[in-house]
Amino acid sequence: MSFFESSRHDFPTSEAFKNTTDLSKPVQKHLLKVYATLSGLTLIAALGSYAHITGSFLFGGGVISFLVGMASLVGILSLPDTPDNRLIRYGLLANFGFMEGLSIGPVIKYALAISFSDQIILNACFFTAAIFGCFSMSSLLSNKRMFIYVGGILASVLSMLLWTSFINSFIGSKVLYNAELYIGLLMFCGYVIYDTQLIIYRFLHMGSTDVVGHTLDLFIDLVGIFVRILLIMLNKSEKEERRRRIRRN
Secondary structure: OOOOHHHHHOOOHHHHHHOOOOOOHHHHHHHHHHHHHHHHHHHHHHHHHHHHHHOOOOOOOOHHHHHHHHHHHHHHHHOOOOHHHHHHHHHHHHHHHHHHHHHHHHHHHHHHHOHHHOOHHHHHHHHHHHHHHHHHHHHHHOOOOOOOOOHHHHHHHHHHHHHHHHHHHHHOOHHHHHHHHHHHHHHHHHHHHHHHHHHHHHHHHHOOOOHHHHHHHHHHHHHHHHHHHHHHHHHHHHHHHHHHHHHHO
């Protein structure tokens, strides 16, 4: 998901949605670069989570990791994709991935601390990888592409979730919290489809070969899906554990 929604609408939408062009070899090669970079960034994020769990970094997941990550994000978006800036942008991308890993470290550490949920993290990783794996394969092997009219809808859903989360921070409704998780999961799945189609369009019609920027969009989607799947599984495991305790008593 692109950090600034306005960047999604810098192309002629009606023309894009009418186009059905063969997925050429150059497009497939570019997507391979993006997904390869995404894989490496995911490993860096995993290292960040491991650093939080083991306490082997200067600071753990929290306000500092969020601010440092935001600084890296602003740097990536501020620097144009030129040969001179490419190495710096890759460094900023790696730093952003590590900070994201630190930031989600507390959730992963909590999951590991629950004895009856030792498989949850592996399952969450599997389902997250399955979503991305299936779509990346379909993108690379398909000879045709099509755009989906979901950009405006997804932006509206994102805005609604932000307001709902803000309101729920005061009232603490469990129903709203669960709704945010499931709707947010569906939203990020939609963004995976939308962002990938947007990457293809920008490559074909705008000549954009910004691997760093394209990877960043998909990485944000990936983290959003993983965190929500993990939280949903944790909620279900906690409910099952409470039921077991009630039966024992």
